[in-house]
Amino acid sequence: MDLNKEQLLDMYKKMVTIRAFESKAVELFAAGQIPGFVHLYLGEEAIATGVCASLEKKDYIASTHRGHGHLIAKGGDIKIMMAELFGRTTGYCKGKGGSMHIADVDLGILGANGIVGAGMPLATGAAFTCKYKGNGAVAVAFFGDGASDRATFHESLNLASTWKLPIVFLCENNGWAISNSQENHQNVTDISDRASGYGIPGVSVDGNDVIAVYEAAAAAIDRARKGDGPTLVECKSWRWRGHFEGDPGAYKDPKDQEEWLAKDPIPRLEKNLLKLKYATQAELDDIKAAADAELEAAIKFAESSPVPDPSELFTDVYAD
Template identity: 55%
Template sequence: MAEISRDTLLWIYERMRLIRCFEDKVAELFAQGLLPGFVHLYAGEEAIAVGVCAHLTDRDYITSTHRGHGHCIAKGVDINAMMAELFGKATGACKGKGGSMHIADVSKGMLGANGIVGGGGPLACGSGLTAKVTGSDSVTACFFGDGAAEQGTMHEAMNLAAIWKLPVIFVCENNLYAESTPWFYHCAARDIADRGVAYNMPGILVDGTDVFAVYEAAGEAIARARRGEGPTLIEARAFRYYGHFQGDPLTYRTPEEEEEYRRRDPLDQFRRRVLERNLLTADELDAIDARAREAVEAAVRFAQASPYPAPEECLTDVYVKYP
């Protein structure tokens, strides 16, 4: 922790707080009936996306999941464009054509939230291969959930990345439930990280509520990938505070479990630890909290004031060249 610069510490807290505020606001808007569709919220898992993306620049890539808002924010996607996308507005990141599950940003190397569980693994190999072929030192971080860990695509992707030594890190966000199915039921391995052995790559289990642990593990894995030594599998265990999607009755988990994880809240942990060590001040952190809340309110105002796409917009972007 001591070797993390002040600027990085501030950035980490700012990004985690922005994700939390964004997701809490989305939950509120959804409950008010102001947002359509499915929203899958990332609150509780902030330390994973932020701990990984702290090592990445705009030239690095990420692939994401249906629970992608946190990845977008950690990778620097503009929250005005994200919120507008959720509202289906023309100013959205994808012109209102993608929605919550399909936010992408080419300028940030964000290859898209992904509505298909396990869909991002093969794509991550593709951006990894691009980096390798063009001789750039870009790394791709492939985020996937414990549910996706059981998909064949993730096996195909991890094996391929390993045999070709692609600069990809596989970050399994084990939030304990694949929709409603507990991971100890759906996963034959003791830890998902154990599967690294099968691909001859390091498999590391970290506490996904501890941003310092994630930061350290991801730093090593990303450095290894940049050195051309191939992929790493990181399993980061955390807890999603909201349901699988908004409207999920959450009948499958216990209040004790939630209480335990609330005690380990990633933002509270961070505050406690940096304050104990006098690395940042409470005033600094409070100021970040206030700015994040205001930024999210501004994003909502921006989204609500933005126009809907014109009807004819539905016919654009199908093909680059037609016929």
């Protein structure tokens, strides 16, 4: 493992921040404070964190409908994110987009996306730009197991492989596509096996082990940066919640749910940090408390921000 203390503690901070953000979103949505849909990333924190640890500001990510974790891991501002969830003018889309439209192009965040599988062609385009400009940047496309069945997956992997683009296809296999379990919607166990159809490497890792995710993603990002082309990385995890808030997820087997909850990626990293003596339990608790406090400040910021004026309805709206 080539991760030092500072890097591992930074990953811990990111993971507990995502956990705090999503846990609060559960409460706020139930209390009717967040309009629209929210799809939460609880349980999958290790994936975005492990991947984005190897990315620089100039690199691009394309996110999904379950995007909060990706945005936080790439450096998104949780105050502005929370304001967007609340539908306030201080949000990333001035309160008019909500959870599934958060983007921050200055940070290389090309956007969350309500269209399943739509991030892959966007990231492929960004990777083409990086190669064309020769700026040494790379792109990562996050997508789910369900999205790996879409034509956009085939088209993006085929083109990126043919043109040797600097991109990583990062599949978050959380076992579910809405109420369809993976075996219900595809006849493969390892989605990474699909890489061979495009002449690129594919690897599957435990998505609840942030170090394993980091190592696989770092190798793939390095390969992309060196000009050796794309890699398909599959991170196996579990969607803790229903598909969206409001879906009780009754189609899940409670035994599976229980088993996966016990594989929580955060205590797992805590154990490693304590074993390596990179932190004491009290120091880890302080990091968590700081993340909670940052979250409270973000909620206050969102709550105290104005809602958009009705006269703003048609501003920033584009039609062809």
